[in-house]
Amino acid sequence: MDQYHKNSKKKMLNAEVCLYGAGGHAKVVIDVLKSTNKKIIGLIDDNVSNSSLWGYPIYRSIKDLRSTIDYSLIISIGNNQVRKRIAENLTGLFFINAAHISAALSDSCIVKEGTVIMPNVSVNADAKIGRHVILNTNSSIDHDCIIEDFVHLSPNVALSGKVYVGEGTHIGTGASVIPEVKIGRWTTIGAGTVIIRDIPDYAIVVGNPGKIINFSKPNTSQ
Numbered sequence: 001m002d003q004y005h006k007n008s009k010k011k012m013l014n015a016e017v018c019l020y021g022a023g024g025h026a027k028v029v030i031d032v033l034k035s036t037n038k039k040i041i042g043l044i045d046d047n048v049s050n051s052s053l054w055g056y057p058i059y060r061s062i063k064d065l066r067s068t069i070d071y072s073l074i075i076s077i078g079n080n081q082v083r084k085r086i087a088e089n090l091t092g093l094f095f096i097n098a099a100h101i102s103a104a105l106s107d108s109c110i111v112k113e114g115t116v117i118m119p120n121v122s123v124n125a126d127a128k129i130g131r132h133v134i135l136n137t138n139s140s141i142d143h144d145c146i147i148e149d150f151v152h153l154s155p156n157v158a159l160s161g162k163v164y165v166g167e168g169t170h171i172g173t174g175a176s177v178i179p180e181v182k183i184g185r186w187t188t189i190g191a192g193t194v195i196i197r198d199i200p201d202y203a204i205v206v207g208n209p210g211k212i213i214n215f216s217k218p219n220t221s222q
């Protein structure tokens with residue numbers, strides 16, 4: 001058993017994996033799964049014209065798969081709101097999480113289902129990562145951080161110890177957060193931003209030090 005699966009809350013029931021979403025993010029998720037020799041049976045996407053990606057079939061609907069094959073799912077869509085909507089619609093299905101073989105995950109961290117961990121990510125002691133989260137390439141999540149469901153940490157994001165990130169928040173490439181800061185739900189943190197104070201829900205924040213430039217409109221599902 002590799003380090004990641006020892007830490008998973010749920011054991012992987014099925015070796016075969018299907019991805020929901022066939023865009024650019026899906027390509028990176030495929031590489032993550034291949035790094036630990038997972039078998040990919042295909043992708044589902046009704047919004048692309050291609051019928052395959054790198055030789056993997058693209059199905060138009062989950063109904064094309066449901067009755068015939070036993071599989072686990074990962075939602076491979078980068079947009080946090082869309083990922084949440086799809087997760088809520090796909091009831092009764094089994095989601096797995098996946099980590100690239102190069103990720104360094106503490107024995108004491110917790111990673112919930114549907115979450116994807118890209119190459120060279122570090123998740124340190126007692127960090128808790130929610131459902132359907134994206135920890136993108138080289139991101140670093142230090143001790144005792146709490147990351148709620150549907151968050152996306154972009155490449156090279158650095159969270160210091162005891163940072164809290166609320167549901168659905170997107171932290172842009174290369175942003176940094178000092179220890180013990182609380183970032184609200186569905187916020188957007190711009191690329192390269194340095195967060196030194198707590199951030200309220202729905203805020204859009206840029207710069208060093210990070211300043212609020214706007215608020216996004218809450219969506220009914222948020």
Ligand SMILES: CC(=O)SCCNC(=O)CCNC(=O)[C@H](O)C(C)(C)COP(=O)(O)OP(=O)(O)OC[C@H]1O[C@@H](n2cnc3c(N)ncnc32)[C@H](O)[C@@H]1OP(=O)(O)O
Pocket residue numbers: 136154155171172173188189190191192193204205206207213
């Ligand atoms: C593998 C992957 O690709 S993962 C995806 C990673 N994606 C990212 O990191 C994207 C992060 N997004 C950003 O940084 C965006 O610029 C956002 C979301 C913060 C703002 O986007 P928009 O709402 O379109 O804002 P817009 O571009 O109109 O800029 C508004 C103002 O903020 C400034 N601004 C925007 N982004 C930043 C930033 N990251 N840092 C500093 N200032 C910024 C602009 O210069 C502009 O200033 P001005 O009004 O003085 O001219």
